[in-house]
Amino acid sequence: MKSSSLSLGKGSFKDRFYGWVQGINFWSVVTLVVFVLFALFLVYPLFKLLISGFKDTETGAWTLENFRTFFGKKYYTNAIWHSLAIGVGVTLITVVLGTLLAYILTFYEIKGKKVLQVLIIFSMMSPSFIGAYSWVILLGRSGIVTQFFADKMGVSLPTIYGLGGIILVLVLKMYSNIYLYVSGAMKKIDTSLLEASRSLGCSPVKNVVKMIVPLVLPTILAAALMVFMTSIADFGTAMLIGEGYRVLPVLIYRAFMGENGSDANFAAAIALVMVTLTACLYFLQKFIINRKSFRMRSVKRIVPKKIIGVKGVLAYVYSYLLVGISVIPQFTVIYTAFLKTKGTRFLSSFSLESFSKMKSTIIKSAAHTYTYGIVAIVLIVIIAVFVAYLSVRKRNALTSTLDIVTVFPYIISGSILGIMLLLCFNKKPLVLSGTAAIIIIAFIIRRLPHTLRSSVAILYQISPNTEEAAISLGSSPQKAFFKVTFRLMLSGVLTGAILSWVTVINELSASLILYTGRTKTLSVAVYEQVTRGNYGNAAAIASVLMLSTAISMIVFLVSTRKKEFSL
Amino acid sequence: MSKDIIIEHAVKRYGNLTIIPDLSAQIRNSELFTLLGPSGCGKTTLLRMIAGFNSIEGGTISFSGQVINKIPAHKRNIGMVFQDYAIFPHLTVEQNIRYGLKEHKVPKPEADARVESIMKLTKIDIYRDRLPENLSGGQQQRVALARAIAIHPDVLLMDEPLCNLDAKLRVEMRGVIRDIQKEIGITTVYVTHDQEEALAISDRIAVMNRGEIQQIASPHTIYTRPYNLFVADFIGHSGFAYAQLKGKGPVRTLDFGNGYSVEMDNIKADAPEGRVIVGIRPEEFCVSKDPSRGFKSHISKSTYLGKYVIYFVDIKGVECPKGEDDAEDVFEISQDLGTATSLLKVGDDVSFEVYPHKINVFDAASGVSLIEGTSHEE
Numbered sequence: 039m040k041s042s043s044l045s046l047g048k049g050s051f052k053d054r055f056y057g058w059v060q061g062i063n064f065w066s067v068v069t070l071v072v073f074v075l076f077a078l079f080l081v082y083p084l085f086k087l088l089i090s091g092f093k094d095t096e097t098g099a100w101t102l103e104n105f106r107t108f109f110g111k112k113y114y115t116n117a118i119w120h121s122l123a124i125g126v127g128v129t130l131i132t133v134v135l136g137t138l139l140a141y142i143l144t145f146y147e148i149k150g151k152k153v154l155q156v157l158i159i160f161s162m163m164s165p166s167f168i169g170a171y172s173w174v175i176l177l178g179r180s181g182i183v184t185q186f187f188a189d190k191m192g193v194s195l196p197t198i199y200g201l202g203g204i205i206l207v208l209v210l211k212m213y214s215n216i217y218l219y220v221s222g223a224m225k226k227i228d229t230s231l232l233e234a235s236r237s238l239g240c241s242p243v244k245n246v247v248k249m250i251v252p253l254v255l256p257t258i259l260a261a262a263l264m265v266f267m268t269s270i271a272d273f274g275t276a277m278l279i280g281e282g283y284r285v286l287p288v289l290i291y292r293a294f295m296g297e298n299g300s301d302a303n304f305a306a307a308i309a310l311v312m313v314t315l316t317a318c319l320y321f322l323q324k325f326i327i328n329r330k331s332f333r334m335r336s337v338k339r340i341v342p343k344k345i346i347g348v349k350g351v352l353a354y355v356y357s358y359l360l361v362g363i364s365v366i367p368q369f370t371v372i373y374t375a376f377l378k379t380k381g382t383r384f385l386s387s388f389s390l391e392s393f394s395k396m397k398s399t400i401i402k403s404a405a406h407t408y409t410y411g412i413v414a415i416v417l418i419v420i421i422a423v424f425v426a427y428l429s430v431r432k433r434n435a436l437t438s439t440l441d442i443v444t445v446f447p448y449i450i451s452g453s454i455l456g457i458m459l460l461l462c463f464n465k466k467p468l469v470l471s472g473t474a475a476i477i478i479i480a481f482i483i484r485r486l487p488h489t490l491r492s493s494v495a496i497l498y499q500i501s502p503n504t505e506e507a508a509i510s511l512g513s514s515p516q517k518a519f520f521k522v523t524f525r526l527m528l529s530g531v532l533t534g535a536i537l538s539w540v541t542v543i544n545e546l547s548a549s550l551i552l553y554t555g556r557t558k559t560l561s562v563a564v565y566e567q568v569t570r571g572n573y574g575n576a577a578a579i580a581s582v583l584m585l586s587t588a589i590s591m592i593v594f595l596v597s598t599r600k601k602e603f604s605l
Numbered sequence: 606m607s608k609d610i611i612i613e614h615a616v617k618r619y620g621n622l623t624i625i626p627d628l629s630a631q632i633r634n635s636e637l638f639t640l641l642g643p644s645g646c647g648k649t650t651l652l653r654m655i656a657g658f659n660s661i662e663g664g665t666i667s668f669s670g671q672v673i674n675k676i677p678a679h680k681r682n683i684g685m686v687f688q689d690y691a692i693f694p695h696l697t698v699e700q701n702i703r704y705g706l707k708e709h710k711v712p713k714p715e716a717d718a719r720v721e722s723i724m725k726l727t728k729i730d731i732y733r734d735r736l737p738e739n740l741s742g743g744q745q746q747r748v749a750l751a752r753a754i755a756i757h758p759d760v761l762l763m764d765e766p767l768c769n770l771d772a773k774l775r776v777e778m779r780g781v782i783r784d785i786q787k788e789i790g791i792t793t794v795y796v797t798h799d800q801e802e803a804l805a806i807s808d809r810i811a812v813m814n815r816g817e818i819q820q821i822a823s824p825h826t827i828y829t830r831p832y833n834l835f836v837a838d839f840i841g842h843s844g845f846a847y848a849q850l851k852g853k854g855p856v857r858t859l860d861f862g863n864g865y866s867v868e869m870d871n872i873k874a875d876a877p878e879g880r881v882i883v884g885i886r887p888e889e890f891c892v893s894k895d896p897s898r899g900f901k902s903h904i905s906k907s908t909y910l911g912k913y914v915i916y917f918v919d920i921k922g923v924e925c926p927k928g929e930d931d932a933e934d935v936f937e938i939s940q941d942l943g944t945a946t947s948l949l950k951v952g953d954d955v956s957f958e959v960y961p962h963k964i965n966v967f968d969a970a971s972g973v974s975l976i977e978g979t980s981h982e983e
Contacts, residue, residue, distance in 0.1 A: 503691035506658055507749075509678045510685035511705030511756060518679070525695055 064516035065432060068424050072440070075421070079479055080446055083458035087313075090306035090461055104307030114289065114308070118315065121285045123201060125270040128208045129262050135209065135360060136216025137258060141250070142353045143217075144224040146345040149354075154361050158214045161364040163587040164371070165544045165561050166211045167274025168580050171568045172367030173198055173207055174279055175374060175384075182384070203279040208269045210364040215268075216261045223257035224250070229338040263323045264448075267316060271451030273547040278568065286312045287547065291453050294551065302461065309454040316449045368584065375581040379574035392578035396567075399575075400582055403563040407586070410474055410559065411543045414481035418489050418538050421482065423524065423531060426493035431502060444487045452547030455480055459552065472554045480548040485541050489534035496530025497523075529598065536594040540587050560586075607791045608669035608759040609634040610655065616663030617650050617816070624650050625816040627664070630982075633809075634669075635790045637783065641803040642813035643839065648796045649764055651813075655794060656762050657681050668759050679708075684753030684791075686763040690745045692737040698748050699724070699733040705756040719755055726785060727751040743774045750782065754789060761786070761793040767802060775799075779806050800840050804828060809983075812836045822983040830965065830979045834972035837884040837965055844936035847924040847969070850881045859883065859966065863922025865900050867961045876975040882926055882967045887915060887939035889963040892949075893956035900957045905935065907951055914940045916949060918957070 094101045108114045143151055176183045177198040187193045196202070227250065235249045236242075273287040280288060286308060294305035345353055375392055378385040393400070428437045450458070459480060463470035470476040500523060508518035546561045553562050560583045567576035610632040617625040625647045632638045640648035653659040655666055657678030665672045673681055693701050699720060706716040724730035727747040737745055746766060753761060766782070767775045783806050786793050797803050803810050804824040812819045812827065812835070819839075820832035831837035838845070850872065851858040859881070860866040893899035906917040916938045925934050938957060940949070949955055966975045 501687075501689050501691055503687040503689055504693060506656075506678070507685065507687060507691035507693070507752075508704065508708075509658075510656060510683055510762075511752065512679050512682075512708030514679050515677075517708075522693055 064514075064519075065428070069428055069432070069437065072421070072425060072428060073436075076440070076443070079459075079483060080443070083455075083462045084450075086461045087306050087309060087454070087458045090303050091310040092307075093303050095301050095303040104304050105311075107304065108307055108311060113284075117284045117286050117289050118311070120201070120283055121270045121287075121312075121315075124204055124208065124272075124276070124285060125266045127201075127205045128212065128269040129266040131205065131209045132213040132216050132265050133258060133262050136213040136261075137220050137254075139213070139357055139360060140217050140221035140224055141246075142345075142357055144221050144340060145342060146353060147342045148345070148357060150358075154357060157361050157365050158217060159591065160368055160588070161210070161361070162214045163540065163544075163591070164368065164580065164584050165274060165546045165564075166207060166272055167278055167546060167565060167568070168371060168583075169211050169367040170203075170207045170275040170278040171573065171576065172370040173203065175370055175573055176366070177203075178279075180383070199279050199281040200283045204275055204283065204285075207275050207279065208272060210367070212265045212268065213360070214364065215265055216258070219257050219261035219264075220254055223254040225340065227253050227340060229340050232340075259323065259326065263320070266323075267320065267448050270316065271547075273451070273453050273550070274565065286315075287451055287453050290457065291551070294453075294457050302457070305457055306461065309457060312451070313449055313454065316451075320445065320449055371577045371580045371584065374574060375577035377574060377577075379572075382571040382573060384574060392574040396563075396575050396578045399558075399563050400560075400579055403558050403560045403579070404582060404586070406474070406557060407543050407560040407583070410478050410481060410557075411539065414478045414485070414542050415535060415539045417478070418482055418486050418542075419531060419535050422486055422489035422493045422534070423527060425486075426490055426497050426527075427519070427523070430494055430497045444490055447484045447487055452480075452484060452545065452549075453551055455483060456548040456551030459548075471552075472557070474557050477549055477552050477557055477559070480552055481542045481545055484545060484548060485538040488537040488541065489531060492534025492537075493527060493531045496527050499530070500526050532594070532598065536590065539590055543586055543590075544583065606757055606759065607635050609792060610760060610794070611667045611670075612651075612655075612664070613666075614664030615651070615654060615661060615666060617647070617654060617659060618662045623816070625654075628816065628818060629664075630811055630818060630821060632792060632794060634792055636808040637786050637793045637795060637806060639795045639797060639803045639807040639810045640813055641797055641800060641810050642819075644798055646813040647816040648798075648813050650816075652762055652764055652794055652796045655760070656683055656685055682756070682759045684756060684758035684761045686746075686749045686753050686761070686766045688765040688768060690737075690742075690749040690766075690769075692740075692745050692748050692752075694737050697734050697736055698729055698740070701737070701748055702752045702755050705752060709756050711756075719757075723751045723755050726788070727781075742770050743778055746770065746778055747781070750785065754785070754791065758791065761791050763793065763795045765796055765798070768797070768799070775802070782806065804840075812839060814839070818981075820981055822980075826983055829963070830974065830976060831884070832974050832979055832981050834882060834884070834967050837967070837974075841886055842937050843884040843886050843965075845926050846883050846885070846920070846936075847926065848881055848883050848966075850876060850878055850966070850975070852878070859961075861900070861923055863900070863920075865898070865958075867959060867964075869961055869966065871962065871977045872966060873975050873977050876966075876968070880969040881975060882969050882972070884965040884967065885936070885959055886963070887937040888941070889960050890936075890938040890957045891960065892940075893958045896956045898956060898958060900959075902936075902955055902957055904949055904951050904953045904955060907949070911942070913942050914945075914948060916940065918955070920957075 091104055092100055092102065094103060142148060143154065148154070173181075175181055177195060178184065181198070184195050187195050198206070231253070232245055232249055235245050240248060270285070271287060273291060276283070276285045276288050277291070290305050290308045290312065293301050293308060374384055376388050376390065378387045378389040378391055425440050425443060429440045447455075459476055460471055462468075463476060470479070504526065505515075505518045505523045508522045509515060513521060543559075544561055545559075546565060549559050549562050550565060553559065558566075560579055564576050564580045564583065567573075567579060610630075612628060612630045612632075615625060615628045616623070628647075628651065640651060642648050650659060654661050657673070657676065661674050665674055667673060668681075693704065696704065702720050702723060703716065706719065711719070721730070724733060727750055729744060729747045729751060732740060732744060732748075737748065740748065749766070763782070767778055770778060779802055782795075795803075795806065804827070807824055809821060809823055810827050811821045814835050820827060820836045822830075822832070827836065828840055831840060834845070837843045846861060849860045849862065851860055855870055857869045857872045857876075858866050859869050861883075900920045900923065902918040902920045904916050904918050908915045908917075917935050918938055919934055920936055923934070967973060968975055
């Protein structure tokens with residue numbers, strides 16, 4: 039007792055050592071595993087990409103030649119401007135369309151709102167390239183609608199190919215993202231805020247400008263960033279209807295897959311240009327958004343008002359027209375799947391011919407989509423829960439670097455990720471190219487953020503005390519985590535997991551680089567048929583994919599007893 | 606079962622930031638020991654060190670002689686009640702209480718018996734099958750308490766358990782906690798920033814500031830004989846004035862320098878002559894019978910509180926230490942309406958005297974009490 043201060047120096051070293059040994063517990067192991075995966079599948083591939091961009095394909099020597107080639111030709115540099123034009127165009131239009139729709143559906147009583155909401159989700163439920171090829175079927179050179187106008191009316195419609203078409207397809211695909219985010223935020227606005235503003239002399243119109251817009255602005259900006267990043271990374275749409283309108287993902291894909299022989303290092307160099315561009319834009323926008331963020335908690339929810347007169351008619355026409363147009367591709371796919379075909383043309387009679395022709399492809403690729411998808415989603419949930427826990431509850435300098443996991447897929451598009459993985463894992467010691475594993479890894483990296491974000495969000499709502507209470511009652515830390523925290527996280531985790539799942543089974547751009555004949559998934563099979571011009575076959579496979587997505591959503595909504603779907 | 610807790614030279618550091626530099630305390634078996642202090646004083650940190658949720662960077666903490674520094678939290682056999690109750694929201698009331706019994710592998714018949722008796726004791730047996738979301742704050746608090754004591758812990762730790770309840774329920778629940786603690790006789794460490802709660806509930810209180818214990822004593826001693834200026838200022842409303850301590854021997858003179866002085870016979874013998882700070886509580890003043898004696902004062906404001914009235918008065922010619930918060934020269938004086946014959950009015954000029962046996966005198970430099978018999982720990 040008396041000597042305790044004397045032995046303090048010696049004791050503290052022993053204490054520290056003992057504490058360190060004891061510190062090797064469950065969470066240290068989890069941290070270690072997470073960081074090994076992190077280093078192996080994110081950091082190392084990124085590093086490899088960086089190196090590859092500066093090497094010569096033939097000799098392997100260090101060179102700047104790849105960049106000189108890229109920046110030396112208008113053919114290549116134009117793609118930067120094209121990509122940006124798509125990003126800006128799509129973002130601006132979707133923000134206007136989506137926000138207006140969210141406003142109408144949140145603040146006014148619109149009949150058939152539930153139907154509209156279901157259709158909006160329906161419109162999201164397929165990869166955007168399926169939208170692209172549907173529009174080609176309808177409005178392409180020999181499209182159904184184009185033909186109709188040309189034959190019956192002698193009118194030639196404007197072309198679908200090029201910038202306009204890409205923007206059309208992506209806007210109709212992604213306005214729903216803005217809608218879901220913004221209507222989520224609008225629902226959180228407290229009526230009292232609007233009443234307070236009215237009582238202080240704001241007119242209803244001014245209320246929209248001065249209260250509602252600023253309150254949802256952070257959400258709009260965040261959603262806009264997502265739309266922007268997704269649209270410039272989109273590969274399938276640009277590939278199918280871009281034609282001469284070259285964008286960066288297409289250039290990367292072409293350089294890598296090589297019509298005139300593969301040039302992986304040149305592809306890596308273009309990828310680096312794109313990654314630099316997206317990273318700069320991402321952090322710039324993040325900086326702006328972070329300075330404007332605040333939290334809202336609604337006590338009195340907004341009650342939708344009746345809408346009448348001209349305003350009412352406009353609101354109805356607007357919402358039904360927008361939603362209606364956006365689901366045309368889905369119905370086109372289902373409809374054409376059941377049409378008889380002759381070569382690449384559709385005949386007017388119905389048959390199951392496309393399905394029977396594609397039967398073995400459908401069965402095989404569906405099996406792949408499901409097995410890879412299930413393995414990926416299970417791993418996504420496990421990794422997301424652990425990473426969320428580490429970055430929220432065990433936050434330190436080390437674990438806060440895990441945040442990059444959420445940023446990574448934003449900045450690295452699917453095709454670039456595919457190339458990175460191939461560059462790293464196509465030779466010993468770890469050969470993964472051509473395997474299912476490499477596709478699953480790509481799925482996990484690309485779709486982890488949805489689940490991770492929802493896991494982090496739910497974790498913030500669970501008091502750390504709940505877990506400590508379990509520990510104080512005698513549970514070991516890991517048991518307390520599984521019995522209490524994990525159990526409480528589950529509902530929130532699943533909300534994100536369903537989004538991960540739906541986007542996993544629809545993943546195209548990374549799979550397209552990583553697949554082989556033995557690992558073809560549904561979305562790759564659709565793409566393959568489209569590029570061969572077999573639109574009927576493509577439609578048959580695509581409708582199976584859409585059905586899978588729809589069933590997943592329904593199962594999710596029913597099992598969680600959720601009334602609506604929100605992001 | 607219940608154990609005492611000895612804390613010796615405990616140190617808590619986060620990186621370079623030292624929260625608790627060197628803290629020692631002895632918590633007796635079966636007592637309700639309160640850690641009281643302003644937010645950020647380290648009281649919750651210390652509680653969590655005892656619980657095992659915070660590491661201990663130096664010194665030792667032991668339960669009845671057994672050093673627990675290296676024992677992980679789940680093996681310390683503690684019961685803990687949290688500020689936000691931390692009831693498991695996915696389990697019913699009964700399942701919440703059973704949770705710890707299962708973890709401790711208590712045989713079923715005994716577990717059943719314990720659950721029954723504890724639910725009766727805490728009066729929650731009628732809610733046994735409810736989920737926590739269907740319980741009020743007070744009921745949740747009872748569940749949290751029942752869950753913690755069901756495992757028959759060696760010590761019970763409570764981290765501001767009442768601060769989320771409304772004022773009336775807080776008073777009711779502190780009675781409940783006090784009664785149950787006495788009934789089962791378990792050593793309890795109770796953290797609060799609410800001095801009234803601490804005074805009402807505790808056997809002994811440790812007043813903390815900046816990671817150091819300022820005084821450990823019974824509520825009565827803490828209130829009437831604060832060991833230093835911090836405790837005097839933190840507990841209750843004390844007014845402070847400079848004075849000169851004069852003379853030697855058993856009776857000393859306290860000269861306020863404005864013509865008023867009092868004789869003191871309870872000053873420590875070794876207290877030197879010179880400048881001191883006098884702490885006077887509102888109830889330690891009385892109106893002078895002879896207006897020529899006492900502090901010449903002007904009443905600037907009054908607040909009527911039913912049982913008594915608080916007057917805010919300017920005392921002429923006293924020098925006050927510059928406090929951090931209060932307006933410097935205003936003293937609070939209370940008048941008990943049970944005995945008062947007449948009320949004073951705002952604007953009145955009145956003379957007040959102090960009760961020499963009640964006021965506290967502190968060394969101006971060190972802030973430590975100069976009253977005989979005061980000690981840091983009792």
